[in-house]
Amino acid sequence: xxxxxxxxxxxxxRRELIQIAMRNGLNSAAAIEYSQELDVxxxxxxxxxxxxxxxxx
Numbered sequence: 324x325x326x327x328x329x330x331x332x333x334x335x336x337r338r339e340l341i342q343i344a345m346r347n348g349l350n351s352a353a354a355i356e357y358s359q360e361l362d363v364x365x366x367x368x369x370x371x372x373x374x375x376x377x378x379x380x
Contacts, residue, residue: 329368336361 324332340357347353 326368326371329364329371333361333364333368336364 336357340354340361343351343357344354
């Protein structure tokens, strides 16, 4: 997955999380699940970004 695809997935998951949280509340099981999925995507993006920074040094 390239950077642009990952950013699109992050944005989509963020939108889904907001919708679920508005419907079910921030502490609902669904909102927590979506939040964790978003965390995974953000961590993946951070790893990708850190790796590129290290390669450029």
